[in-house]
Amino acid sequence: MELAVISGKGGTGKSSVTAAFATLGEKLVVADCDVDAANLYLLFNPEHETEQVYIGGHKAVVDHTLCTVCGICESYCRFDAITEEEGKIVISETSCDGCFFCSRICPMDAITMVRSDKSRMYSGSFRNGMMVYGRLAPGEENSGKLVSMVRDEAKRVAAEKGMKTILIDGPPGIGCPVISTVTGVDRIVIVTEPTMSGLADLKRVHDVARKFTSEVGVIINKSDLNEAMADRIEGWCAAQGSTLLGRLPFDRRVTDAMVAGRSVVEMHPDAEISKAINKIWNNLMANGKEQVI
Amino acid sequence: MKIAVASGKGGTGKTFVATNLFNVLSMRGDNVTLVDCDAEAPDDLLFFTAERISESEVTHQVPVINKDACTWCSRCSNWCNYNAIFYVPTAKVIEVIENLCHGCGACSFACNSGAITEKPVVLGTVNIYRTGRGYPLVEARMRVNEMSPVRVIKAAIKEAGEDGMVVLDSPPGTSCPFIQTVDRADYVLLVTEPTPFGLSDLRQSVETLKTMNKQCGVIINRADIGDSGVKNYLSEEQIPLLGVINYDPAIARSYSEGRLITDKNDKMAGFFAGLADKIISEHGTGSN
Numbered sequence: 001m002e003l004a005v006i007s008g009k010g011g012t013g014k015s016s017v018t019a020a021f022a023t024l025g026e027k028l029v030v031a032d033c034d035v036d037a038a039n040l041y042l043l044f045n046p047e048h049e050t051e052q053v054y055i056g057g058h059k060a061v062v063d064h065t066l067c068t069v070c071g072i073c074e075s076y077c078r079f080d081a082i083t084e085e086e087g088k089i090v091i092s093e094t095s096c097d098g099c100f101f102c103s104r105i106c107p108m109d110a111i112t113m114v115r116s117d118k119s120r121m122y123s124g125s126f127r128n129g130m131m132v133y134g135r136l137a138p139g140e141e142n143s144g145k146l147v148s149m150v151r152d153e154a155k156r157v158a159a160e161k162g163m164k165t166i167l168i169d170g171p172p173g174i175g176c177p178v179i180s181t182v183t184g185v186d187r188i189v190i191v192t193e194p195t196m197s198g199l200a201d202l203k204r205v206h207d208v209a210r211k212f213t214s215e216v217g218v219i220i221n222k223s224d225l226n227e228a229m230a231d232r233i234e235g236w237c238a239a240q241g242s243t244l245l246g247r248l249p250f251d252r253r254v255t256d257a258m259v260a261g262r263s264v265v266e267m268h269p270d271a272e273i274s275k276a277i278n279k280i281w282n283n284l285m286a287n288g289k290e291q292v293i
Numbered sequence: 294m295k296i297a298v299a300s301g302k303g304g305t306g307k308t309f310v311a312t313n314l315f316n317v318l319s320m321r322g323d324n325v326t327l328v329d330c331d332a333e334a335p336d337d338l339l340f341f342t343a344e345r346i347s348e349s350e351v352t353h354q355v356p357v358i359n360k361d362a363c364t365w366c367s368r369c370s371n372w373c374n375y376n377a378i379f380y381v382p383t384a385k386v387i388e389v390i391e392n393l394c395h396g397c398g399a400c401s402f403a404c405n406s407g408a409i410t411e412k413p414v415v416l417g418t419v420n421i422y423r424t425g426r427g428y429p430l431v432e433a434r435m436r437v438n439e440m441s442p443v444r445v446i447k448a449a450i451k452e453a454g455e456d457g458m459v460v461l462d463s464p465p466g467t468s469c470p471f472i473q474t475v476d477r478a479d480y481v482l483l484v485t486e487p488t489p490f491g492l493s494d495l496r497q498s499v500e501t502l503k504t505m506n507k508q509c510g511v512i513i514n515r516a517d518i519g520d521s522g523v524k525n526y527l528s529e530e531q532i533p534l535l536g537v538i539n540y541d542p543a544i545a546r547s548y549s550e551g552r553l554i555t556d557k558n559d560k561m562a563g564f565f566a567g568l569a570d571k572i573i574s575e576h577g578t579g580s581n
Contacts, residue, residue, distance in 0.1 A: 007303075008333075008334055009303065009304065009334050009336075010300075010302065010303010010304040010305075010334075010465040011302060011303040011304005011305055011465075012303075012304060013304075015490060034466075035468075036301075036466040036467045036468040036471075036497065037301055037302055037303070037465065037466055037467065037493075037494040037497060038493075039302075039489070039490040039493055039494065042489045042490065042493055043489075058374070076398065076402070078353070078354070078396060078397055078398050079397070080447070092476075094472050094473065094476045094505070095473075095476075097395055097397065098374065099374050099375075099395060099397035099399055100372070100374045100399065101372075101397050101398065101399040101402070104372060104399065104403075105402065136467070136468060138467060138497060138500035138501040138503070138504055139467070139472065139500075139501045139504040139505065140468065141468050141469045141472070142468075142469075143466075143468045143469075144440070171466065172303040172304075172333075172334070172465050172466070173331075173333035173334055173442075173464065173465070173466070173470075174333045174334070174435070174437060174438075175333050175435065175439070175440055175441055175442055175470070176440040176441055177468075178333075179438075179440060193304075193549075194549055195548060195549035195550075195551075196336070196339045196549065196550065196551035197308065197334075197336035197339060197548075197551075198549075200334075200336055200339060201334040201336065204333070204334065204437050205334075207437045207438070208437060208438060211438065225542070225545050225546065225549055226546060226549040226550065229549055229550070252518055255488055255518045255519055258488055258489055258490060259488065259489060259519060259520045261489070
């Protein structure tokens with residue numbers, strides 16, 4: 001089973017919850033798909049068994065010895081990536097979308113498309129199973145493709161090691177890397193927080209999630225920061241027909257555990273939050289739809 | 294001058310800092326505009342009573358293929374780098390997969406038989422509001438189920454113009470949406486938290502900003518929950534630490550209710566005003 005943890009809003013506690021799920025006992029494969037802010041390896045210190053190069057998107061590069069500054073490329077580029085500055089064609093690496101159009105229409109063949117090979121994907125073992133994660137090199141784009149590559153590797157590793165569960169830590173937002181994360185998964189868990197922003201972002205990411213599976217559950221993290229807001233979110237979930245998987249209290253020990261390189265369930269198995277996480281996980285694994293509070 | 298408030302890691306307090314910075318500058322009458330560039334999860338508006346001035350759609354051009362005119366030459370599908378043209382000539386199938394199309398226009402140029410025209414597809418909206426204090430808030434809002442917020446972000450920043458102070462509330466992460474936002478900024482204010490996750494993502498942001506030659510300073514939020522890793526890193530890298538905000542349940546509460554702490558709390562208002570002054574005194578108010 002592939003289970004993805006996402007959030008819409010960043011910083012709601014996705015990775016801390018994922019880390020706790022991953023260390024409850026069952027041996028599993030963890031796939032960190034938040035590739036431009038991958039963090040779980042910090043808690044799991046996986047022993048790298050494989051390292052693969054991820055070839056990112058293309059970027060147009062102009063050869064000034066061939067370029068006649070005719071401006072055709074500039075007039076056709078729809079990403080505002082090409083400008084003429086001081087009699088020279090300049091292609092902005094940040095704006096270039098890698099579409100190849102300019103390189104194809106340049107009458108002088110002065111534009112070539114190059115790819116970056118600085119990003120990496122790693123897989124290896126950690127104390128409770130296997131872990132796969134991607135690290136996008138600074139400034140690299142096209143993270144959706146790296147997400148797909150991480151998920152493919154996680155499936156391969158799961159089959160090889162005979163592990164049944166793949167737990168995916170997803171990126172924030174609702175765009176391309178999130179869609180790559182949830183496409184084809186069996187269950188989606190959304191971690192939110194009891195704030196106005198948390199609810200607004202939950203609504204958007206929930207719309208996306210429901211396109212991919214009806215098995216969408218919501219966890220309200222730090223719910224005691226604003227119980228009234230948590231109640232409102234719970235009501236909203238009920239109206240959508242989505243399961244409220246549980247509420248988790250705000251607990252500084254989650255951060256203390258992170259600083260110590262552990263998950264909260266490893267450091268403080270008897271804490272209220274750990275018990276709640278345990279219960280949520282057991283329900284998820286039992287495929288139960290009952291509400292847990 | 295454009296200041297981007299960014300973070301790498303989500304949920305460190307970008308929106309908290311951006312909205313309050315904008316709020317104190319508008320309280321004292323500075324010429325300031327707030328742009329919510331987190332088009333996938335736009336939340337800035339929740340913190341203001343504001344009146345909508347305009348709404349404009351951001352579109353891109355997607356091909357429409359007239360099968361009757363198609364000569365099955367395959368040039369369009371060969372030129373498409375996004376696999377957005379599903380092409381099986383033997384079965385006489387040619388279709389545009391709009392979700393994969395980036396609107397680059399290569400296919401319609403490639404077509405020699407005039408079989409491809411284009412139609413606009415809406416990617417999102419740029420909404421302009423005027424806040425209760427009379428200052429503009431520009432919101433980039435990507436449509437749900439679209440893949441990339443980049444065009445919407447670009448359009449929103451353009452809409453904000455070049456006058457006065459422009460505060461850009463950046464999306465999290467360090468890939469395309471973040472890069473598009475900070476690319477337009479004269480200065481980047483990074484908001485982090487003093488945890489191993491916060492540090493790892495801060496590093497990634499700083500490294501990305503280095504490749505872009507952007508100047509940055511850092512605010513540590515919830516500074517008393519975590520360890521000293523971030524502070525050590527900042528001194529090693531000689532990155533200015535501009536401010537430290539300790540965890541305060543009152544701040545968390547006002548944020549959760551969509552209220553601005555600087556409206557009620559003079560100490561916090563002073564903190565943000567001081568922050569703005571520090572950046573302005575060192576980097577001016579002009580654009581690069």
